[in-house]
Amino acid sequence: MKILITGSNGMLGHDLQDVLSKKHELILTTSKTLDITDKEHVIDFICDKKPDLVINSAAYTDVDGCEENQDLAYSINGDGVRNLALACKEIDCPLVHVSTDYVFDGSARDPIAEDGEIGPISVYGKSKLKGEEAILEILDKYFIVRTAWLYGINGKNFPKTMLELAKNHPEITVVYDEVGTPTYTPDLACGISQLIETDYYGIYHLTNSGSCSWCEFARYIFEVAGCDVKVIPVTASEFARPAPRPSYSVLDNRNWVDNGFEPLRDYKEAIKEYIELIK
Numbered sequence: 001m002k003i004l005i006t007g008s009n010g011m012l013g014h015d016l017q018d019v020l021s022k023k024h025e026l027i028l029t030t031s032k033t034l035d036i037t038d039k040e041h042v043i044d045f046i047c048d049k050k051p052d053l054v055i056n057s058a059a060y061t062d063v064d065g066c067e068e069n070q071d072l073a074y075s076i077n078g079d080g081v082r083n084l085a086l087a088c089k090e091i092d093c094p095l096v097h098v099s100t101d102y103v104f105d106g107s108a109r110d111p112i113a114e115d116g117e118i119g120p121i122s123v124y125g126k127s128k129l130k131g132e133e134a135i136l137e138i139l140d141k142y143f144i145v146r147t148a149w150l151y152g153i154n155g156k157n158f159p160k161t162m163l164e165l166a167k168n169h170p171e172i173t174v175v176y177d178e179v180g181t182p183t184y185t186p187d188l189a190c191g192i193s194q195l196i197e198t199d200y201y202g203i204y205h206l207t208n209s210g211s212c213s214w215c216e217f218a219r220y221i222f223e224v225a226g227c228d229v230k231v232i233p234v235t236a237s238e239f240a241r242p243a244p245r246p247s248y249s250v251l252d253n254r255n256w257v258d259n260g261f262e263p264l265r266d267y268k269e270a271i272k273e274y275i276e277l278i279k
Ligand SMILES: NC(=O)c1ccc[n+]([C@@H]2O[C@H](COP(=O)([O-])OP(=O)(O)OC[C@H]3O[C@@H](n4cnc5c(N)ncnc54)[C@H](OP(=O)(O)O)[C@@H]3O)[C@@H](O)[C@H]2O)c1
Pocket: 006, 007, 008, 009, 010, 011, 012, 013, 030, 031, 032, 034, 035, 036, 037, 056, 057, 058, 059, 060, 061, 076, 080, 098, 099, 100, 101, 128, 147, 148, 149, 150, 151, 155
């Protein structure tokens, strides 16, 4: 297949390239070569390249930054996605769009299925929801893949920050009242590569298996990496940040499993591999 990837310089974008280049012809775009907020360019570019599939891994992902730069957040995460959907409609090509657990409000106490009640509490979550809504309005052939707590080799992420802090902090405070599923971007990219071989269009939750709080995750990272660091649990309200986060956003990967795919491996296995790789 000829696949156009947006945001190919991003953390997930890099792993999508790695995984998909083995089997497919890729058209890689960045914010410089294809700014998804430029409607005319997006439509011209995609109509000219005529890909068989578009994967959108471009987004404004700075959750706190979105609170300050609301227009930018809605422009990239909402209108940008709408532009891609319009272009895909024009050439009748499916769109894979990566979305987030932050479209939920955190009030659930059990893993949330794809049809769980939506209710974003941050500008980031609200802007990502706008993107989802535009796709549902415009396209029939789409995969909306909601994922969570991403980390990978290429990009800023929680495990990297923890390991960096551990170099010169004997004690680190970490939030314990937010629970989710850390997800390794190469595992997600492999999942997406399986999904695109099908026409099982729809909304998918796709994360590694298992769940933990940020605090438990930090402790596990330090245990695996052999770092002697004391993790001090704090509440999200003690650890003030501009954007509120859902206190619980574990995603039930129900559609994925119901469509016959193997669940992604446990987050503990994945983080072990990551730490081994970056050591
Ligand atoms: N990170 C997480 O924990 C997390 C959790 C759940 C869901 N997600 C979703 O997963 C996807 C991938 O996330 P990620 O962490 O890999 O993101 P990332 O590393 O921040 O990469 C996002 C990419 O988007 C590009 N971009 C920004 N504005 C753009 C524009 N106007 N036009 C075109 N490209 C633009 C950036 O390109 P340049 O580098 O060229 O500027 C950047 O490389 C996103 O949809 C995100 O919402 C992420």
